[in-house]
Amino acid sequence: MATIAYIGIGANLGDARATVEYAIDKLNQFPTTSMQKASSLFVTAPIDSSGDDYINAVARISTSLDAETLLNHLQELELVCGRERPYRNAPRTLDLDLLLFGEQRIATERLTVPHPRMHERAFVLIPLLQLDPFISIPSKGAAHQFAPLVANQGIRKLIASPI
Numbered sequence: 001m002a003t004i005a006y007i008g009i010g011a012n013l014g015d016a017r018a019t020v021e022y023a024i025d026k027l028n029q030f031p032t033t034s035m036q037k038a039s040s041l042f043v044t045a046p047i048d049s050s051g052d053d054y055i056n057a058v059a060r061i062s063t064s065l066d067a068e069t070l071l072n073h074l075q076e077l078e079l080v081c082g083r084e085r086p087y088r089n090a091p092r093t094l095d096l097d098l099l100l101f102g103e104q105r106i107a108t109e110r111l112t113v114p115h116p117r118m119h120e121r122a123f124v125l126i127p128l129l130q131l132d133p134f135i136s137i138p139s140k141g142a143a144h145q146f147a148p149l150v151a152n153q154g155i156r157k158l159i160a161s162p163i
Helices: 016-027 067-080 122-131 143-150
Strands: 003-011 033-038 042-044 054-063 095-101 155-157
Touching: 003 016, 003 067, 003 122, 016 033, 016 054, 016 067, 042 122, 054 122, 067 095, 095 122, 122 143, 122 155
Parallel strands: none
Antiparallel strands: 003 054, 003 095, 033 054, 042 054, 042 155
């Protein structure tokens, strides 16, 4: 049985836009997984970090993978894109976070779902609400109620280049 999952995507090293677009494409190639929709790309300043601005998006996928297996695939994709973890909140070539996995609440050593800070970050909340304005965060409630709390965090939609 397939589960709807939401993936947070971000990058601020190298060609961040191309990396985020590549990751969105690759999500559709995970086993028993299909891309349903991706948000627009957004530009945000780093939070609790340094470096260049981030390119962020959120993707909604349908998957028959369990959450831990999906996490494994996400981390493999990060590594393919050159992800290193020299210290907490270091700039990164690609960051993939499992935000929501159906209505499940998961707390293991490797994985916490819903993502514990997703409702505090404009770079997650705004693209998530773009995909589903009425989405609910298990144990937190309606995601849109948190939008005013992130209003002071700079975020802007990346305008597509004319062809």
